[in-house]
Amino acid sequence: MSAWTVTVRTGPKVERVKAETLEQALEVLEAETRVAATTTRLGTVDVRFRRFSASDQVATRAELRGPGRWRPAVRAGLDVRGDGEVEAWTGRLHREVLAPARGETPYEALRRELQSTSVDP
16 A cells, blocks of 8 residues: 555646655656646636736646545645746645745755655655
8 A cells, every 4th residue: 555645636637646655756746747837827817806817826736645544644745836837835724835945946845845854654
């Protein structure tokens, strides 16, 4: 049984990938979001009283959960915005955006955050 689950949501399409280790899960997460960041773009949405620009919309959300299935210790992921920007986050109900350090990508910021806490079974 795998310890980590990566869930990728793009519009109505949902894909789940299982991984045995945190490193494998992070590799899948990064690969999926890099593809989405180069191929997915959204336009501005106007809903009468408010406009949502491409940067306000999440085009693809890739979520990492684990280890375990019922009460995973880690919930984190990467959001690809409608303009192609990538944003790392942690949390379940209250997501906290991870600010990359100087010269660091969102992928590296997420990796740093998750590897700073020992969560591998």
